[in-house]
Amino acid sequence: MSSFASSISKVFYGTFIHSISIKEIEFISNGLLFVDTHGRIAKIVRNVPNDQFRGALDGVVESKVVILNEDQFVIPGFVDTHIHAPQYAYCGNGHDVTLLDWLDTLAFPHEAKFKDASYARRIYTKAVARSLRNGTTSACWFATIHLDATKELVKVIEEQGQRAYVGKVNMNQNSPDVLRETMQSSVADTRAFIQYVRAIDDALGLDTKPLVTPIITPRFAISCTSDLLTELGKLAAEFDIPIQSHLCENLNEIEFTKSLFPNSIDYTSVYADHELLTHRSIMAHCVHMKDEELQLMKARRAGISHCASSNFNIKSGMANVRKMLDMDLKVGLGTDVAGGFSSSILDAFRAARTCSIAKSPDDSLLIPELFYLATMGGARVMELEDTIGNFEVGKEFDAILVNTAAKHSPMDVFEHDTIWTKFEKYLFVGDDRNNEKVYVQGKEVRLPDI
C-alpha cells in the first residue's frame, strides 16, 4: 500500500456542497473526498464518473469508502457561535418577557441550580447531544459561574466529541446573591478553569488543534465590575484565548450599561476599554449598534454572533446584518438557547433570513450568504477559518452527511428534484432527522438517542 493510501482513514464518494466565498456555493458532484488519519482533508477529486471511481482511489482499499446515493450529500458542520448550556433546561419556555426581566425570572434562578455538578452533568449531556444531533460540529458555550459544573460541561463535550469553546461565566455585580462571585474568586476560578482545560489538552498530546478551548466569558458588562473586567482582559492576554460576551442586545440593557460605565463613550467601548475587544472576541447580538460601534468592532477585528431567533423571541430587535457584511465584519449565526427556542442552526438560518427581509426587503440576505454565515462565517468568528468551515484541502473534516430522503424526516423529494432543490429543501424544511451522520475532525460522532 502506498504511503498516501495508508495515511487515509476514510473516503467519501458523492456530492459535496460548501461555500467558497460569501456569494458562492460550490456543488461538487461525483466527488472523491479523502480524509487522513489526523482528520484532515487530504485530497478532493471532482467529477469522477461512477464506473471510474475505483481507479481514482489511489490505492485506498474500498472498505474505507462511503458511497453516497443521489438523495445524500455532505456539507460542512454547522457553527453555533453563541449558546448557553444551562439554559437548555428550559429551552422553549418564557418568551413573553424582555431581556432583563427574563434574566431575573428565568435564567438566573435556573442557573443557580448548577452549583450541583451532578445536576449540571444531566442537563449538559442533553444540551450537547441535541446540539450535535442538529449538526453543530463547533459551538461557543456559556456555562455558569460554577467551576465544577463548567468542568463537567468540558467532560461531556469531550465524551461526545464536539469542537467547542467553553466559558466559565463571570458575574460579580447586579446578580442575585446565589450567582454573585467576588472579584477575587471569579478571577481565581477562571484561571483554574483555563488551567484545567489546558491540562486535558496537554495530556492528549495532540498533533491537531485541541477540540475544546477555554474562553473568557464576562456575562455582560452589567454583571461585572470594572476591576473584574480589567482582570479578565489580562487573563485573555496571558493565555491568548478567545473572549465572549453580550453586546447591544436590548435598549434597557444599553441604558443600564451606560449608567454603570460613564467613562466609556458607548457600550462597545466598555469592552474595548478593558482589553476585551480583540480579534478573538465574539460578541453576541449587536442589535442596536451605532456606526461608530460597528467601526470599533471592525478596527479590533472582533466577531459578531447574530442570534435572530432569540432577538425575535425576547423582543430585542433586529440586527442589521447587511450593513455588517458590507463593512466586512466577521459574522456567524448563534442559536442563543434559551433566548432562542431551538439549538438548530437551521432554525437560526431561517430566523436570520426573516430578520433580514423584515429589515431591508430589497437588500435581504441571499441563501449563499446565509449558508456561509452558518458555516464559514462562524468559523471566521471563532478564528478557525484555516481549520474548518468548508472543504478546502488541509482543513479538518467537520461535516454532516445529509439524507434528504430519510425515513420520518419532515421533507419529501421527488423525481423533478435536482441537487440544488434538495439542498434548498433541507435548508428550509429539513431537521435533525435528515442529519444521518455527523463528523468532527474526521471521526463519526456517535449520535446519542434523544
Ligand SMILES: O=c1[nH]c(=O)c2nc[nH]c2[nH]1
Ligand atoms: O440573550 C441573553 N441571554 C443571557 O443569558 C444573557 N445574559 C446577559 N445578556 C444575555 N442575553
